[in-house]
Amino acid sequence: MSSSHPVLVVGSVALDTVETPFGRREELLGGSATFFAYAATPFAPVRLVSVVGRDFPAEHEERLSQLGIDARGLERADGETFRWTGRYEGDMNVAETLDTKLNVLGTFDPKLPADYRTTPFVFLANAHPANQLSVMDQMETRPAFTVCDTMNYWIEQELDGLREVLRRVDGVVLNDEEARRLTGERNLIRAGRAMLDLGPKVAIVKKGEHGAFLFSMLDFFALPAYPVDSVIDPTGAGDSFAGGLMGSLARAGRVTLARLKRAMIDGTVMASFAVESFSVERLASLGEGEIRSRHEEIVQFLSL
Amino acid sequence: MSSSHPVLVVGSVALDTVETPFGRREELLGGSATFFAYAATPFAPVRLVSVVGRDFPAEHEERLSQLGIDARGLERADGETFRWTGRYEGDMNVAETLDTKLNVLGTFDPKLPADYRTTPFVFLANAHPANQLSVMDQMETRPAFTVCDTMNYWIEQELDGLREVLRRVDGVVLNDEEARRLTGERNLIRAGRAMLDLGPKVAIVKKGEHGAFLFSMLDFFALPAYPVDSVIDPTGAGDSFAGGLMGSLARAGRVTLARLKRAMIDGTVMASFAVESFSVERLASLGEGEIRSRHEEIVQFLSL
Numbered sequence: 113m114s115s116s117h118p119v120l121v122v123g124s125v126a127l128d129t130v131e132t133p134f135g136r137r138e139e140l141l142g143g144s145a146t147f148f149a150y151a152a153t154p155f156a157p158v159r160l161v162s163v164v165g166r167d168f169p170a171e172h173e174e175r176l177s178q179l180g181i182d183a184r185g186l187e188r189a190d191g192e193t194f195r196w197t198g199r200y201e202g203d204m205n206v207a208e209t210l211d212t213k214l215n216v217l218g219t220f221d222p223k224l225p226a227d228y229r230t231t232p233f234v235f236l237a238n239a240h241p242a243n244q245l246s247v248m249d250q251m252e253t254r255p256a257f258t259v260c261d262t263m264n265y266w267i268e269q270e271l272d273g274l275r276e277v278l279r280r281v282d283g284v285v286l287n288d289e290e291a292r293r294l295t296g297e298r299n300l301i302r303a304g305r306a307m308l309d310l311g312p313k314v315a316i317v318k319k320g321e322h323g324a325f326l327f328s329m330l331d332f333f334a335l336p337a338y339p340v341d342s343v344i345d346p347t348g349a350g351d352s353f354a355g356g357l358m359g360s361l362a363r364a365g366r367v368t369l370a371r372l373k374r375a376m377i378d379g380t381v382m383a384s385f386a387v388e389s390f391s392v393e394r395l396a397s398l399g400e401g402e403i404r405s406r407h408e409e410i411v412q413f414l415s416l
Numbered sequence: 417m418s419s420s421h422p423v424l425v426v427g428s429v430a431l432d433t434v435e436t437p438f439g440r441r442e443e444l445l446g447g448s449a450t451f452f453a454y455a456a457t458p459f460a461p462v463r464l465v466s467v468v469g470r471d472f473p474a475e476h477e478e479r480l481s482q483l484g485i486d487a488r489g490l491e492r493a494d495g496e497t498f499r500w501t502g503r504y505e506g507d508m509n510v511a512e513t514l515d516t517k518l519n520v521l522g523t524f525d526p527k528l529p530a531d532y533r534t535t536p537f538v539f540l541a542n543a544h545p546a547n548q549l550s551v552m553d554q555m556e557t558r559p560a561f562t563v564c565d566t567m568n569y570w571i572e573q574e575l576d577g578l579r580e581v582l583r584r585v586d587g588v589v590l591n592d593e594e595a596r597r598l599t600g601e602r603n604l605i606r607a608g609r610a611m612l613d614l615g616p617k618v619a620i621v622k623k624g625e626h627g628a629f630l631f632s633m634l635d636f637f638a639l640p641a642y643p644v645d646s647v648i649d650p651t652g653a654g655d656s657f658a659g660g661l662m663g664s665l666a667r668a669g670r671v672t673l674a675r676l677k678r679a680m681i682d683g684t685v686m687a688s689f690a691v692e693s694f695s696v697e698r699l700a701s702l703g704e705g706e707i708r709s710r711h712e713e714i715v716q717f718l719s720l
Contacts, residue, residue, distance in 0.1 A: 301643040322626040334640030339605040413636050
């Protein structure tokens, strides 16, 4: 671990209320930065920038430090923590958002601690494009690899800002619907290529239980998802994928096509664990052997 | 080709009227046996058993023989040819059936020409389970590999017969919805395994643009679809997949896990060509080089 390069994530920390066919849970630890950090930490040192309110349970913060996640960038603001309430039905591919209370996230202006500003691997989780740009502006050295996510809301409401973000990042990771919305292409292959025209050298399209596509100028790679036979709660799968991906690249220390493919497998592994429990329960209790063996399992079922 | 083992398909020959975002076409050559035969013939000698009416255009039958497809099993019955009318919208993953006229297919009782009865590779396309059983009963030697397809209608209306078919075949190829319906499992991994409990040694689940899964007692293999960037008409994709699959196995002459994986790639290749045009247009004009190079492209984008 100590030989790995660190990875920085800027995103949300949330308290989620989630309803799936397996039950309803309240005030679960959630948020993009949380899932990302839990998924990346087995691979590389993680630095987290986010905000919570005065009501945020101390135990969650203690758990982060127990896992070795550097959360000095987690601001505690006056007000309440961001809350999301959602429901999954049927094949659980799509979350229905029942309620969103931004609370302290609504006025969040991310500030990077001084020693975060040279982090070589940076993930800009879904956020207002102005916040994503602000993070890039605060970096003192150009990161080796910066990747962003976004969501339909920003594609519709803040497209100019988002385009500026896309011109400046190295990679973008979107789900299939976002990729279609951003590019106006219904066909995912066209959508993936069109994403590259917006600036990034690498575009990854996440397709949930159907895996992920990788697009770069010269290459295309298709990876099926790990076949999870008991999906308990899909919340956080996408951010866990991103966490495994970026953690894996940070551990490798460099970004090549071969490394990206292996990193996508690590992302797939972490997403598969994430959905096997509510919140970060499964991610939090993972052993290195479990991660390695699921990675090898995927390599195995890809092999001809 | 002459060194390949022959493959037998029993299924439908249809005249389709299809509406996609790319236009509306009437009286197109279609049907499961047709797409299967066109997709399998580049790999192995194909024997076709089906029925058409007096109205079936002679040119279609001539085309079959030009392609070297043995259609002595194509019965011409009094009445009209089976007709299907369907529409695709949006992402074109699901066909909306607007009209079905079984016509001569409704009373079809498949009769295998004598020299078809020792064919080593047999595909029972979607049909009444009694017809599928009748074909198996007519075989004089036990085929090396018999595979069946079905559809939701038979799962709901003729489950006992279908279960008997499944006990007797070696493999089954269903799409995701049929796999779920047959097994009552929403999760595709559980569904795939449950299919094996019904008898077949090999179960393949087709997921359209999301690829296909292979299940056998000891193995699991996941294959993404070929990334077609211009889908004109998805009709026949599943049967073209089956045709490429069975043709490829027949050419290999034996069924091993490694051969099955390669055959699934050939199935994927033929399905990808099938959807690039209306009807069998693209399949009919394929060169061997095109098939081989798309196969290699898939191997390439699977490789780590």
